[in-house]
Amino acid sequence: MKLKLFCIACCAITVALYSCGNSEQKPPPSNETAETSPTEPAPTPAASGDAKGVGKFTNVQLTHPLDEKMIAAGQQTYDIKCASCHKTTGEKLVGPGWKGVTDRRTPEWIMNFITNTDEMLNKNAEAQAMLEICMVRMPNQNLKDEDARAILEFMRKTDGKN
Template identity: 50%
Template sequence: MASCGGSSDKPQNTSSAKPKSMIKDEPKADPKGIGEVKNVTLTDPLEESMIASGKAIYEMKCAACHKLTDQRVVGPGWAGVTNKRRPEWVMNMITNVDVMLEEDPVAQKLLEECLTRMPNQAVSIGDARSILEFMRKNDVDQVGKKDEAAK
């Protein structure tokens, strides 16, 4: 009588070698993301006028989906973001969200977790820099440190 798992006198393949993928290895994610922003000069101390501008933009365009804590609502919470992501990545996510969600592996993973695409808010590079400064201030307030990912 034959069965699917039948026994055989032949030794089982015990090789620990992994099979080669049928597709090319995916390129590593660029820690700066994909977009126009290639380098960001961070201020120290924080720039108060940018923080105020960033806060106003956050309240108008971001607060409905993002909390300042680590709590996820529609999108992920912002606490600690500058310690996890480079400033260029943050600004590219804000200004180039459609391409980031299509091509950046980190952004794609966040989309899988949150299940809702971040809408393109047509944020300028200057406004994105103000939002980033507000995020840096928020990280100091929420977790006691900022810019760990930029080091």
């Protein structure tokens, strides 16, 4: 019974993290510990006021190059909490595949969704649209901010970011 609930929760998280649509939003390049790469494209303006989602994350600073320690921690969390519902490819499992999510969503939106799942699904138009398409509500995994940031870094790595 616990395994079933865990699998359902993981699937719902995966669905919530990834958009089933084809939004062309590009996360704004920013920096946590190093300067932003001059070859990075300019950020694409958000299509709506929902680009950052609902939650405390309003300015997520990204590292350039990627932080290998965060990637390893993110992959470990993915393996434990996300892999049962999400693939890192575009293939749908229970939830949508993660391929390209960092191109479709801003870092703030992704982190707000991971850490503030219920409110995002209740108040964010993009999350609600995704829920209508995917038909599975992602459960709140009660991840710490550091875990969510590590998952984001892992997502960036799987999307081929540098």
